[in-house]
Amino acid sequence: MKEILLSVKNVSYRYNDAEEDEYALRDVSFEFEKGKLYAIKGRSGSGKTTLLSLISGLERCSEGEIIFDNKSLKDINLDKYRSNDIGIVFQSYNLLPFMSASENIILSMDINGNKDKNKKEQAIKLMEKVGLKSSYANRRVLRLSGGEQQRVAIARSLSYNPKMIIADEPTGNLDKKTETEILEIFKKLAHEEDKCVIIVTHSENVCKMVDKVYDLDKKK
Numbered sequence: 001m002k003e004i005l006l007s008v009k010n011v012s013y014r015y016n017d018a019e020e021d022e023y024a025l026r027d028v029s030f031e032f033e034k035g036k037l038y039a040i041k042g043r044s045g046s047g048k049t050t051l052l053s054l055i056s057g058l059e060r061c062s063e064g065e066i067i068f069d070n071k072s073l074k075d076i077n078l079d080k081y082r083s084n085d086i087g088i089v090f091q092s093y094n095l096l097p098f099m100s101a102s103e104n105i106i107l108s109m110d111i112n113g114n115k116d117k118n119k120k121e122q123a124i125k126l127m128e129k130v131g132l133k134s135s136y137a138n139r140r141v142l143r144l145s146g147g148e149q150q151r152v153a154i155a156r157s158l159s160y161n162p163k164m165i166i167a168d169e170p171t172g173n174l175d176k177k178t179e180t181e182i183l184e185i186f187k188k189l190a191h192e193e194d195k196c197v198i199i200v201t202h203s204e205n206v207c208k209m210v211d212k213v214y215d216l217d218k219k220k
């Protein structure tokens with residue numbers, strides 16, 4: 001059954017310092033279902049990062065609206081939305097390098113208000129879910145490869161079990177083989193755990209692996 005989790009409806013966005021007719025995004029409408037993996041592609045400057053900022057509630061649409069779980073982002077508490085409903089993965093991983101893999105994940109649980117006693121075990125379970133051995137839990141992030149760091153970042157994004165995961169060029173710093181492995185993780189999260197996963201990319205390899213591709217270049 002088709003279940004829309006997020007819809008972007010006729011959204012336009014203009015930065016404050018932009019010229020009057022200079023839109024970073026113009027009249028974009030995309031729908032995202034639960035349990036599916038999406039790619040958003042487009043050349044540099046086509047508005048991909050801007051769209052993710054709007055979807056993640058960091059910016060508000062100039063025109064149009066974004067509906068999450070049948071509610072407009074205009075009408076909900078965006079701090080709560082960001083800390084409970086969406087997980088974010090970045091191109092440069094954005095982990096704390098001097099902390100261990102599990103400490104990075106536990107920190108995110110703490111920020112989310114998780115008071116459980118067994119957070120380390122929860123973190124290790126998440127690491128195993130993304131293909132990292134539990135023996136990596138105590139290793140400093142600095143001593144992990146790029147692909148391993150991105151796995152930790154994905155595990156961290158799952159730490160509060162969000163319904164949606166958004167990733168801005170998550171494989172931009174990785175080789176093709178590692179990219180494929182990371183995509184397999186996202187695919188599993190969508191197809192086996194019913195997450196809605198949205199990946200911004202300009203990799204054709206990524207576009208081939210997802211359920212649906214939206215192209216921002218076709219909007220300009």
Ligand code: ADP
Pocket residue numbers: 015016017018023024042043044045046047048049050051
């Ligand atoms: P992409 O991620 O696809 O490369 P962006 O969303 O970063 O594209 O940028 C889309 C457009 O918005 C570009 O023309 C860019 O110059 C402009 N832009 C991005 N961020 C800002 C900002 N903070 N202030 C003003 N303009 C911005």
Ligand code: MG
Pocket residue numbers: 048049050
């Ligand atoms: Mg970008």
